[in-house]
Amino acid sequence: MNREWLEKDFYKELGISSSATQDEVKKAYRKLARDLHPDKNPGDSKAEERFKAVSEAQAVLSDPEKRKEYDEARRLFANGGFGRGGFSPGGGYAGQQGGFTNDFNLGDIFGGGQATAADGGLGDLLGGLFNRSGARTSSRPRRGSDVETETTLGFREAAQGVTVPLRMTSPAACTTCHGSGAKPGTSPRVCPHCNGSGVISRNQGAFGFSEPCEDCRGTGSIIDDPCVDCRGSGIQNRTRTITVRIPPGVRDGQRIRLAGQGEAGLRGAPPGDLFVTVHVSQDKVFGRNGDDLTLVLPVSYAELVLGTTVSVPTLEGRVGVKVPPGTADGRTLRVRGRGVPKRDGVAGDLLVTVKVAIPQKLDDEATEALRRYAEAEKTSGFDPRAGWAGA
Numbered sequence: 444m445n446r447e448w449l450e451k452d453f454y455k456e457l458g459i460s461s462s463a464t465q466d467e468v469k470k471a472y473r474k475l476a477r478d479l480h481p482d483k484n485p486g487d488s489k490a491e492e493r494f495k496a497v498s499e500a501q502a503v504l505s506d507p508e509k510r511k512e513y514d515e516a517r518r519l520f521a522n523g524g525f526g527r528g529g530f531s532p533g534g535g536y537a538g539q540q541g542g543f544t545n546d547f548n549l550g551d552i553f554g555g556g557q558a559t560a561a562d563g564g565l566g567d568l569l570g571g572l573f574n575r576s577g578a579r580t581s582s583r584p585r586r587g588s589d590v591e592t593e594t595t596l597g598f599r600e601a602a603q604g605v606t607v608p609l610r611m612t613s614p615a616a617c618t619t620c621h622g623s624g625a626k627p628g629t630s631p632r633v634c635p636h637c638n639g640s641g642v643i644s645r646n647q648g649a650f651g652f653s654e655p656c657e658d659c660r661g662t663g664s665i666i667d668d669p670c671v672d673c674r675g676s677g678i679q680n681r682t683r684t685i686t687v688r689i690p691p692g693v694r695d696g697q698r699i700r701l702a703g704q705g706e707a708g709l710r711g712a713p714p715g716d717l718f719v720t721v722h723v724s725q726d727k728v729f730g731r732n733g734d735d736l737t738l739v740l741p742v743s744y745a746e747l748v749l750g751t752t753v754s755v756p757t758l759e760g761r762v763g764v765k766v767p768p769g770t771a772d773g774r775t776l777r778v779r780g781r782g783v784p785k786r787d788g789v790a791g792d793l794l795v796t797v798k799v800a801i802p803q804k805l806d807d808e809a810t811e812a813l814r815r816y817a818e819a820e821k822t823s824g825f826d827p828r829a830g831w832a833g834a
């Protein structure tokens with residue numbers, strides 16, 4: 444049983460009701476998978492996220508055994524009936540801290556936890572439950588928040604992998620007042636209006652209302668002498684720099700998850716994750732097609748006809764590319780293993796597309812030679828438009 448299942452509503456992901464038949468599950472998935480497929484939405488990370496979520500939902504709901512387990516667990520959870528022992532405490536976090544997982548590979552769907560700030564309440568609640576071996580208590584530790592950041596890499600850095608320092612600014616407890624918001628030496632006092640609860644209850648006829656206390660703005664305490672460094676908020680933005688290893692082969696727009704590199708958890712709870720969105724700048728020579736490296740090789744007409752070997756750059760050193768005699772303009776030659784490194788250590792290919800460069804000016808000797816050549820070409824029987832346009 445995967446702990447993360449509980450944090451997700453697979454039925455909602457597929458837009459079906461929990462009483463949907465297996466057939467309806469299949470149909471809903473097929474339609475969504477078609478619309479969200481990465482091939483149809485290149486570079487759209489939102490669609491990619493959705494595609495993964497939908498695939499995960501399908502994987503669970505289409506398997507009657509797994510679906511039963513999922514339904515059962517959700518029912519238990521809704522009833523607050525979690526017993527001990529059914530689930531492994533602390534699941535997806537321990538052992539991954541400081542580690543690295545990529546957030547894009549479909550193979551990773553069932554990997555580490557992907558809780559984000561957005562699934563707040565339920566995720567936190569479950570995190571707390573599981574970190575305490577299933578025992579529900581009122582003061583559970585809170586997992587640290589996830590942090591989002593961005594970085595821009597050079598084309599070659601992204602292809603080959605690189606270690607980069609990331610500067611991150613995130614809110615943390617003010618060091619001057621230790622988060623109380625009150626000037627050092629003073630302390631906040633309990634709000635007398637709401638007795639520290641932060642809410643005021645009113646009864647109007649048969650109805651009871653609760654609203655935030657106006658005196659303390661819902662905080663339950665009043666600060667007479669605010670801390671000057673945080674102006675009474677108790678929070679400061681703190682900048683930290685961490686060094687992050689970006690694996691080879693990241694693509695522009697890709698989002699990478701670094702487990703355990705987010706904000707620290709309170710009271711010993713696990714830290715959140717760090718998500719890095721990578722931007723990749725263009726290269727003058729190289730382009731990319733998945734794991735293949737592409738480049739356009741300028742050649743002369745004579746080189747294509749007679750054949751030649753040209754030295755071309757790769758990510759590591761140069762390589763001699765053989766252009767066979769009679770190569771057509773625009774043809775792509777493949778050099779195996781000289782493309783972008785992959786995670787399994789193998790590399791993609793280098794795709795070299797030949798493109799004829801036409802001289803704008805020739806000296807007399809070359810012009811004369813070309814004229815003679817044109818005659819000889821005709822005599823040899825070559826007709827560039829043979830069979831073309833009905834001629």
Ligand SMILES: [Zn+2]
Nearest residue numbers: 617620670673
């Ligand atoms: Zn302060």
Ligand SMILES: [Zn+2]
Nearest residue numbers: 634637656659
């Ligand atoms: Zn109050």
